[in-house]
Amino acid sequence: MTREATPNVDLALFGALGDLALRKLYPALYHLDRDGLLGTDTRILGLARREHDADSFRSAVLATLKKRIKGKELEQACLDRFLARLDYTQLDFDTVDGYEKIRDWHGQSPDSQCPLTIYLAVPASIYGAICANLERSGSLDSESRVVVEKPIGYDLESSHEINDAIGAVFPESRIYRMDHYLGKETVQNLIALRFANPMFGNQWNQSQISHVEITVAEQVGIEGRWGYFDKAGQLRDMVQNHLLQLLTMLAMDPPANLDADAIRDEKVKVLKALKPLEGEDLNRHVVRGQYVAGTMEGESVPGYLDEEDANTSSTTETFVAMRLEVANWRWAGVPFYLRTGKRMPEKLSQIVIHFRQQPHYIFDPDQRNLAANKLVIRLQPEEGIALQVLTKDGGLDKGMRLRPGPLHLDFNHAFPKERIPDAYERLLLEVMKGQQYLFVRRDEVEYAWKWVDQLIAGWEKRDIPPRRYPAGSWGPVASIAMITQDGRSWYEDY
Numbered sequence: 001m002t003r004e005a006t007p008n009v010d011l012a013l014f015g016a017l018g019d020l021a022l023r024k025l026y027p028a029l030y031h032l033d034r035d036g037l038l039g040t041d042t043r044i045l046g047l048a049r050r051e052h053d054a055d056s057f058r059s060a061v062l063a064t065l066k067k068r069i070k071g072k073e074l075e076q077a078c079l080d081r082f083l084a085r086l087d088y089t090q091l092d093f094d095t096v097d098g099y100e101k102i103r104d105w106h107g108q109s110p111d112s113q114c115p116l117t118i119y120l121a122v123p124a125s126i127y128g129a130i131c132a133n134l135e136r137s138g139s140l141d142s143e144s145r146v147v148v149e150k151p152i153g154y155d156l157e158s159s160h161e162i163n164d165a166i167g168a169v170f171p172e173s174r175i176y177r178m179d180h181y182l183g184k185e186t187v188q189n190l191i192a193l194r195f196a197n198p199m200f201g202n203q204w205n206q207s208q209i210s211h212v213e214i215t216v217a218e219q220v221g222i223e224g225r226w227g228y229f230d231k232a233g234q235l236r237d238m239v240q241n242h243l244l245q246l247l248t249m250l251a252m253d254p255p256a257n258l259d260a261d262a263i264r265d266e267k268v269k270v271l272k273a274l275k276p277l278e279g280e281d282l283n284r285h286v287v288r289g290q291y292v293a294g295t296m297e298g299e300s301v302p303g304y305l306d307e308e309d310a311n312t313s314s315t316t317e318t319f320v321a322m323r324l325e326v327a328n329w330r331w332a333g334v335p336f337y338l339r340t341g342k343r344m345p346e347k348l349s350q351i352v353i354h355f356r357q358q359p360h361y362i363f364d365p366d367q368r369n370l371a372a373n374k375l376v377i378r379l380q381p382e383e384g385i386a387l388q389v390l391t392k393d394g395g396l397d398k399g400m401r402l403r404p405g406p407l408h409l410d411f412n413h414a415f416p417k418e419r420i421p422d423a424y425e426r427l428l429l430e431v432m433k434g435q436q437y438l439f440v441r442r443d444e445v446e447y448a449w450k451w452v453d454q455l456i457a458g459w460e461k462r463d464i465p466p467r468r469y470p471a472g473s474w475g476p477v478a479s480i481a482m483i484t485q486d487g488r489s490w491y492e493d494y
């Protein structure tokens with residue numbers, strides 16, 4: 001099958017020297033270029049307030065590529081082609097002066113049809129001002145697009161303001177709200193797994209599934225982002241967006257087709273059906289944690305309150321675990337256990353679907369807890385899907401003992417020649433193609449905030465402080481007790 005060429009775009013990158021751009025965006029764009037997935041005339045304009053000319057900017061980008069891309073993937077011809085696409089303009093984003101340079105740069109595109117694509121790799125608080133300045137300077141036309149990063153705001157009210165400000169300049173059909181978890185290979189595979197395999201699709205409900213776990217464990221701490229993170233906390237930084245997005249992909253009803261709005265309509269229904277966590281449930285079904293000093297891979301690491309720039313009386317959570325429910329026909333009575341935290345023993349993002357046991361059990365009573373299938377969907381590291389099935393333990397002396405074992409699809413082994421692309425590669429490519437199904441619609445952001453706001457209001461009212469957990473552990477002991485009280489445990493076959 002011949003591959004369709006990616007349309008050309010003029011990508012104007014605000015925040016061109018920031019952490020996201022350097023760590024994620026240039027490596028992703030380089031890989032796209034190397035794989036022949038950038039339009040021949042695609043160009044990239046870096047915008048930041050530091051002084052640079054095109055050459056010194058290219059050197060900064062080259063340095064980050066050398067640091068982040070494996071040696072054999074750094075090919076001189078590709079590097080030359082990629083760097084030649086880059087240009088730079090120094091700009092203070094807050095005032096309209098200088099924005100005309102973006103208009104002029106776009107006017108020089110060799111492809112008069114290519115859309116100006118604005119990428120806002122900057123704090124959400126200045127999205128509105130940038131959009132207004134772009135419009136005032138006459139840089140935009142009816143094809144221009146904007147890509148914005150999460151989190152959109154700090155709560156429902158601030159997200160309304162930000163979305164209104166972006167929406168005053170761009171229609172929803174040209175706004176691409178990033179949630180990079182939606183670009184991860186295995187998350188994409190959830191759609192295929194659920195809707196292409198009747199074996200799973202027909203079982204995907206409360207009559208066959210007893211409970212679901214979503215774990216997003218990070219090894220990193222605050223990485224110099226204390227100023228941002230302390231205002232947000234793990235609930236706003238990770239749950240409001242990434243974990244709730246994973247939940248919607250898992251729990252949504254089948255969309256009528258793969259159109260962006262067909263999928264997003266179904267995701268919104270899940271967010272609307274989330275049962276509020278309030279009253280006594282805030283104590284029983286939610287655990288907040290904050291890491292203290294501990295050991296990671298044999299090295300001592302400081303606690304959250306000892307990190308650079310820390311305010312030593314902060315009560316911001318760096319870990320959260322919760323049991324939540326989706327109150328609809330498909331999921332009535334099925335708990336979803338979520339946990340995510342910084343400074344955990346390993347980087348691990350995985351979903352575990354626990355299927356119900358057989359109605360009548362005939363094997364060894366001691367093995368009763370084993371006797372159910374689990375579907376383990378691993379997002380990172382080592383993307384893959386494993387179905388835990390039970391077989392007879394081998395050997396003559398074991399009788400009818402059961403043995404759990406995986407039917408395993410490890411993407412790296414199953415498809416060894418295919419490099420698994422980073423989430424940003426896929427999402428940038430979809431922006432260039434003008435396809436929105438992997439981006440978050442405004443109402444999704446707002447329903448997610450509504451649910452999170454109500455939870456935070458409950459914490460504040462009850463003044464629930466975070467529980468301490470040592471860096472390098474799986475979070476506060478209370479997060480284990482939270483699931484144990486339901487007679488279950490976090491899946492541990494890491």
Ligand SMILES: NC(=O)C1=CN([C@@H]2O[C@H](COP(=O)(O)OP(=O)(O)OC[C@H]3O[C@@H](n4cnc5c(N)ncnc54)[C@H](OP(=O)(O)O)[C@@H]3O)[C@@H](O)[C@H]2O)C=CC1
Nearest residue numbers: 015017018019020049092093094121122123124149150151
């Ligand atoms: N970093 C990450 O891994 C992730 C980031 N995000 C989101 O991406 C966005 C960018 O994050 P990140 O790269 O970490 O942030 P950084 O602070 O590292 O980068 C932001 C950049 O924007 C520039 N900037 C900010 N305000 C202005 C202004 N008024 N005029 C000119 N330049 C300005 C800063 O310039 P200067 O250095 O001169 O201050 C800085 O280079 C945020 O919305 C964040 O929430 C989302 C997911 C992951």
Ligand SMILES: O=C1O[C@H](COP(=O)(O)O)[C@@H](O)[C@H](O)[C@H]1O
Nearest residue numbers: 150180218220237238242349380
């Ligand atoms: O959006 C964010 O995500 C990262 C985790 O992303 P991952 O792809 O490495 O799992 C998190 O560290 C950061 O705090 C958050 O803003």
